[in-house]
Structures are given as C-alpha cells and as structure tokens.
Amino acid sequence: MDLTTKYLGLTLPHPVVPSASQPLSKDLASLKRLEDNGAAAVILHSLFEEQIRLEADSLEHFLEQGSQSFAEALTYFPAPESYMHGPEEYLELVRQAKEVLSIPVIGSLNGISTGGWTEYARKIEQAGADAIELNIYYVATNPKLSSADVEQVYVDVLREVKSRVKIPVSVKMGPYVTALVHFAKRLEAAGADGLSLFNRFYQPDIDIEALEVAHELHLSTSAEMLLPLRWMAILRPHLTISLGATTGVHTPADALKLLMAGADVVHLCAAILKNGAPRIKEVRDGIAAWLTSHEYDSLNQARGSMSQASCPEPGAFERANYMKVVHSYRRR
Ligand SMILES: Cc1cc2nc3c(=O)[nH]c(=O)nc-3n(C[C@H](O)[C@H](O)[C@H](O)COP(=O)(O)O)c2cc1C
Numbered sequence: 126m127d128l129t130t131k132y133l134g135l136t137l138p139h140p141v142v143p144s145a146s147q148p149l150s151k152d153l154a155s156l157k158r159l160e161d162n163g164a165a166a167v168i169l170h171s172l173f174e175e176q177i178r179l180e181a182d183s184l185e186h187f188l189e190q191g192s193q194s195f196a197e198a199l200t201y202f203p204a205p206e207s208y209m210h211g212p213e214e215y216l217e218l219v220r221q222a223k224e225v226l227s228i229p230v231i232g233s234l235n236g237i238s239t240g241g242w243t244e245y246a247r248k249i250e251q252a253g254a255d256a257i258e259l260n261i262y263y264v265a266t267n268p269k270l271s272s273a274d275v276e277q278v279y280v281d282v283l284r285e286v287k288s289r290v291k292i293p294v295s296v297k298m299g300p301y302v303t304a305l306v307h308f309a310k311r312l313e314a315a316g317a318d319g320l321s322l323f324n325r326f327y328q329p330d331i332d333i334e335a336l337e338v339a340h341e342l343h344l345s346t347s348a349e350m351l352l353p354l355r356w357m358a359i360l361r362p363h364l365t366i367s368l369g370a371t372t373g374v375h376t377p378a379d380a381l382k383l384l385m386a387g388a389d390v391v392h393l394c395a396a397i398l399k400n401g402a403p404r405i406k407e408v409r410d411g412i413a414a415w416l417t418s419h420e421y422d423s424l425n426q427a428r429g430s431m432s433q434a435s436c437p438e439p440g441a442f443e444r445a446n447y448m449k450v451v452h453s454y455r456r457r
Pocket residue numbers: 144145146147148169170171172233235260297323324325342344345346371372373374392393394395396
C-alpha cells in the first residue's frame with residue numbers, strides 16, 4: 126500500500142510520526158528505537174523559552190527590573206539541573222540525531238514571547254534540523270488581554286521565528302480559540318508551513334487533603350482524539366499548509382479517522398509511552414491493512430475524504446449535530 130505523505134516539505138514513507146516529548150527523545154538510543162520501529166520522522170522534545178532565558182542570565186536582568194511576576198513564575202519552574210538538555214546540549218542532540226538517523230529530525234521550540242530566545246530557531250536549523258515545530262502554549266489569564274491581543278502574540282512569535290530560519294515551521298497550537306478557522310488562516314498568512322492540532326493542556330487538580338494544587342500527568346485515551354478530529358475536518362478545506370494531528374491517537378482506526386478528516390500526519394505520544402515503540406509499526410501497518418481491505422490504491426486516495434468539504438454530511442461537524450446527538454441519547 127502506498128502511504129507516501131508530504132509533510133512540511135518533506136516526503137515521508139507513511140504518516141506516523143512520534144510527537145515531541147522528553148521520554149521519547151531523551152537520548153540517541155531512544156530516538157534510534159523510534160526509527161527502528163518505523164517512525165517516518167522524529168520530533169524532538171521542546172526547548173523552552175524559559176530555559177534559554179535562564180541560560181542567558183536574563184534572570185538577574187529581570188529581577189533587577191523588579192519584575193515580580195517573572196520571579197514568581199520561576200518558583201513554578203523546575204530547577205535547570207533537572208532538565209536533561211540545556212540549550213547547548215539540545216543543539217548537540219539535534220546534531221547527533223542528524224548524524225545517526227536517516228529519517229527527518231524536527232526540532233521543537235516552546236515559548237510565548239518575542240525576543241532573543243528565538244535565535245535558537247536559527248541554531249536548531251544550523252544544527253541540521255529539517256523543520257521546527259513551534260509550540261505556543263499560552264494560557265490567557267490576564268483580564269486586560271483580549272482574544273485579539275492573545276492571537277497577536279501567536280502571530281508575532283511565529284513571524285519572528287520564521288524570520289530567523291529557512292526551514293519549514295509548523296505551529297503547535299491549542300484548541301481554545303473563538304474563531305479557529307479565521308485564526309488558523311491568519312497563521313497561514315503569517316508564514317506557518319503547518320499546524321499541529323492540538324496542544325493538550327495539562328489540567329491542574331486539587332488535593333483536598335493536602336490543600337495543594339496537584340500536578341499529575343494523565344495520559345490521553347482515544348476519546349480525546351474527537352476534538353482534533355472535528356477541527357481537522359473543518360480546517361482542512363480552508364488551508365493549503367500541512368496539518369498534523371496530535372492528542373489521543375492510539376490505534377490504526379484513530380489514525381485513519383484523522384487522515385480521512387484531512388491530516389497529513391498523525392503524532393503518537395501516549396500510545397508509545399503506554400505500549401512501547403512497536404506501536405508505531407502497528408499503527409502504520411494497521412492503516413495499510415485497512416486501506417488494502419477496503420480497496421484503496423493509496424493513502425492519498427482516502428486522505429481528506431471525510432473533511433467537511435468532502436463528507437456526505439458536512440453539517441455534522443457543526444451545531445446541527447449537537448441537537449441530533451442530544452436527542453439520540455438513550456439510557457443503556
Ligand atoms: C511526558 C510528556 C512530555 C511532553 N513533552 C512535550 C514537549 O516537550 N513539547 C511538546 O510540544 N509537547 C510535549 N508533549 C505533548 C505531546 O507531544 C502530545 O502533543 C500530547 O501528549 C498529546 O498527544 P498524545 O495523546 O498522543 O499523548 C509531552 C507529552 C507528554 C506525555
């Protein structure tokens with residue numbers, strides 16, 4: 126089965142790409158394991174703006190300026206020594222990954238402001254990365270900032286990163302945007318070569334005995350894939366750039382649904398953490414087996430066939446479906 130996939134200007138043999146996470150890319154051996162188990166490309170874990178700023182000794186600068194909010198924010202930030210890779214080690218990982226692996230290597234930057242730290246985009250490019258995923262993980266809690274202000278932040282960071290590199294840049298973004306199609310088109314116009322749908326925001330819990338905020342990372346299940354699925358189907362007809370799907374991709378069926386909705390690639394993280402790297406091959410082979418048994422000639426024939434522009438019931442992705450779903454509920 127021909128699973129050939131174009132993503133961020135790269136030609137990949139199939140659409141299964143492990144997503145950014147420290148456990149999956151912590152060292153060369155882990156990356157090699159992903160390649161040996163069939164990964165079409167790898168995305169390294171993120172290098173964070175805060176890490177770069179700390180390294181650049183800007184802490185002192187910020188404190189001198191009396192920025193209480195920055196000092197306070199740092200108390201929630203893990204100590205630099207708990208990171209496996211400081212900025213220089215991160216670049217070294219990119220270099221070594223490019224030397225050792227034969228699949229494309231995508232670097233990841235995670236930040237929410239413009240400034241000198243975005244120079245690391247260029248350094249990641251110089252270290253040999255084939256593309257950059259820019260994760261903008263912004264939780265809007267400031268009542269003075271409107272949605273337009275927050276959207277401008279995304280556009281500004283993207284433009285700055287784009288101005289520093291020639292390699293493709295995709296934006297990994299959250300789903301909580303009022304007018305998502307309009308905003309996605311704005312990112313496309315600002316130069317994004319792709320979008321990754323969606324950032325999975327980790328929700329703090331409360332420990333009612335200790336009266337503390339609890340931070341426990343719960344891995345996703347397939348049910349969470351429905352959020353990117355809906356928006357993939359809605360966005361695909363409006364965008365020509367690459368689209369990656371992340372969150373809740375665990376099985377070949379999850380992957381097929383997202384590809385039919387219009388995804389170019391699917392990203393696996395929790396599925397590999399739970400089941401090991403062989404899950405990559407299982408998902409790839411499961412996609413191929415399903416396409417063969419349903420008499421498709423290639424993945425491209427199926428890709429996008431259930432997007433809002435192509436599916437038999439386009440309204441199903443919109444409000445009309447809400448009434449239908451609530452009225453269809455029957456107590457089991
Ligand atoms: C332990 C862990 C570490 C992660 N680290 C990163 C990261 O460094 N950068 C990033 O963009 N996403 C990171 N993610 C998010 C994943 O790339 C992915 O988008 C998210 O887990 C949803 O996909 P999933 O349902 O397949 O897990 C991390 C996720 C996990 C579970």
